[in-house]
Amino acid sequence: MVTKALSAKELDALRNDIFPSMPTYNAADETVRTSDVPALWQRMGRERTPEQLKVLMDFMDEKMDGKLSRAVSANIMSKAHLKGPWLYECMRDCDKNGDGFIQKEEYELIFKIFGIHNPGWKKSYADFIKEADVNSDGKVSIHEAVEWIEKQDV
Numbered sequence: 001m002v003t004k005a006l007s008a009k010e011l012d013a014l015r016n017d018i019f020p021s022m023p024t025y026n027a028a029d030e031t032v033r034t035s036d037v038p039a040l041w042q043r044m045g046r047e048r049t050p051e052q053l054k055v056l057m058d059f060m061d062e063k064m065d066g067k068l069s070r071a072v073s074a075n076i077m078s079k080a081h082l083k084g085p086w087l088y089e090c091m092r093d094c095d096k097n098g099d100g101f102i103q104k105e106e107y108e109l110i111f112k113i114f115g116i117h118n119p120g121w122k123k124s125y126a127d128f129i130k131e132a133d134v135n136s137d138g139k140v141s142i143h144e145a146v147e148w149i150e151k152q153d154v
């Protein structure tokens, strides 16, 4: 997603300057609305395609009540270049029923998020189970899912 790490200076600017300057910034709970996401990325100098932004915004609407807090925003952007932590966070968010394993509907969400960056990437849920279930218990854990995604070149 993001390939270059934000410097400490950039993160300070995000927290103290850019984030509070967004049109929908709410000082009471330190959040911005989903509609400010494109401007936020742009101000950080990280260009996203409209498709990438849409996935992120849909995700916020669905998972975060359409709001992004200042702490979460800095957290996501500071770690977005580190594949491991970002992927764990992403997989944990996709585990909608919170059982620690990725079911079919949850895989479809993962596929949607990662597929948008790689239109040529085609892996069915059956492929996912076959390839990712390393300990052969018939289920794919979050850990197994992260290791699998890391091999996908997405």
Ligand SMILES: [Ca+2]
Binding pocket: 095, 096, 097, 098, 099, 100, 101, 102, 103, 106
């Ligand atoms: Ca699950």
Ligand SMILES: [Ca+2]
Binding pocket: 132, 133, 134, 135, 136, 137, 138, 139, 140, 141, 144
């Ligand atoms: Ca397994």
